[in-house]
Amino acid sequence: MSHEVALMGDMLNIVAEDMQKHGLSKVEKLKLRVGTLSHSVPDALEMAFEIHKAMKAPILTEDSALEIEVEEARAQCVICGHEYVPDHRVALCPNCGVPGGKLIAGDAIRIVSYEGV
Amino acid sequence: MAEIILSQDALASNNRAASHNRQLFEQYGVLVINVMSSPGAGKTTLLEKTIEALGDRYRIGVIQGDLATQIDADRVRARGASAAQINTHGVCHLEAAMVNKVLPQLDLEALDLLFIENVGNLVCPSGYDLGEHHRITVLSVPEGNDKILKYPVMYLRTELVLLNKIDVLPYFDFDVEQAIEDLRTINPKSRLIPLSVKEETNLDEWYQWIDEVYARWPKAVG
Numbered sequence: 001m002s003h004e005v006a007l008m009g010d011m012l013n014i015v016a017e018d019m020q021k022h023g024l025s026k027v028e029k030l031k032l033r034v035g036t037l038s039h040s041v042p043d044a045l046e047m048a049f050e051i052h053k054a055m056k057a058p059i060l061t062e063d064s065a066l067e068i069e070v071e072e073a074r075a076q077c078v079i080c081g082h083e084y085v086p087d088h089r090v091a092l093c094p095n096c097g098v099p100g101g102k103l104i105a106g107d108a109i110r111i112v113s114y115e116g117v
Numbered sequence: 118m119a120e121i122i123l124s125q126d127a128l129a130s131n132n133r134a135a136s137h138n139r140q141l142f143e144q145y146g147v148l149v150i151n152v153m154s155s156p157g158a159g160k161t162t163l164l165e166k167t168i169e170a171l172g173d174r175y176r177i178g179v180i181q182g183d184l185a186t187q188i189d190a191d192r193v194r195a196r197g198a199s200a201a202q203i204n205t206h207g208v209c210h211l212e213a214a215m216v217n218k219v220l221p222q223l224d225l226e227a228l229d230l231l232f233i234e235n236v237g238n239l240v241c242p243s244g245y246d247l248g249e250h251h252r253i254t255v256l257s258v259p260e261g262n263d264k265i266l267k268y269p270v271m272y273l274r275t276e277l278v279l280l281n282k283i284d285v286l287p288y289f290d291f292d293v294e295q296a297i298e299d300l301r302t303i304n305p306k307s308r309l310i311p312l313s314v315k316e317e318t319n320l321d322e323w324y325q326w327i328d329e330v331y332a333r334w335p336k337a338v339g
Contacts, residue, residue, distance in 0.1 A: 003209050003241040011127050018123055031120075032127070037270055039244040088266045089302035090273055099305045103273065109127035113120045 004040050007109070008048035009057075015114050016059045024116035025058075029065045031113045035106035037073040037090070045109075059116075073106025131245055134213035138220070138248025145225035147178075148334050149233060150327075151247055153271065154255035155264070156237030159281045161189045163255060163314045163323075164232055168196040170324055175229040175331070180219060182211040182236045189234065199223050210241035213248055230331070239268040243275075251330055253277040258289050262296040265303065272303045277310065279323060284313040 049066045075086040077093035079100040091099040142149050154160050168177050178199045181189040190202035201222040203215050235242040254275040265272050297309050312319040
């Protein structure tokens with residue numbers, strides 16, 4: 001949990017920097033895309049967002065909203081080219097059965113966009 | 118009001134700090150290995166033994182990451198390595214900026230190898246690049262072989278797994294063959310070395326791995 005709080009702090013810093021360039025000061029909505037194989041879960045990020053609000057993060061208000069889009073992990077087999085949704089055996093291709101899969105999506109957290117005033 | 122598209126990795130600032138660290142390490146010719154594991158898997162004892170065994174061959178430094186205390190740094194200092202301690206004060210992983218902050222405590226010019234002992238945790242440390250050149254994970258027999266499948270992201274991003282405490286294999290249901298097989302289905306490029314730090318079993322294979330990666334490292338030549 002402390003992990004998501006720190007991560008949210010980093011993201012708010014990135015947003016704050018960008019807002020300054022646009023002459024904005026408060027976030028109305030922040031949109032994130034969170035991969036299912038990133039090391040964070042939406043619930044914990046939402047809680048972290050609320051914690052930063054409670055800690056009076058300068059760019060957040062009571063009404064600032066967080067929108068999280070979950071990105072399904074995807075892997076592609078380097079042997080047969082098959083694309084699949086990996087389970088815990090990330091590299092194991094369900095088509096050819098060879099562990100030759102590489103993760104191509106779903107391992108990151110991205111700040112997609114924000115709306116501010 | 119308009120939506121402003123950022124499309125930035127949440128870890129962008131960490132990644133920038135990590136590249137900066139890596140540049141520094143390369144400038145000073147220090148090969149850096151990030152050591153991760155659960156708490157109690159034996160990271161510090163492994164590093165103590167490694168310093169003893171390889172201290173003649175390499176000038177070794179250690180950065181210790183812990184929630185609190187200096188205990189680990191004192192332990193490796195006692196073996197003759199230079200050490201810096203990071204206390205994360207509750208944060209569950211090391212970040213590149215934390216590493217950067219303690220670098221002045223180490224004389225990088227006088228080092229060949231630097232181990233960064235991450236906070237004991239199989240989840241978050243895997244997400245943070247610290248500027249290292251290699252990542253290894255210590256897994257110990259009492260934890261069980263299911264840890265590999267339960268924490269796939271950790272094993273996806275590690276190139277070497279040291280399976281520690283094999284001296285207690287007779288007392289646990291740890292299936293070594295299954296662990297090797299599971300690791301292959303997550304990350305076919307990684308390798309597993311079974312060893313016992315305490316009994317000093319098979320440590321040579323680990324030392325050989327260090328020699329290999331060091332010899333392969335372009336900076337070591339110049």
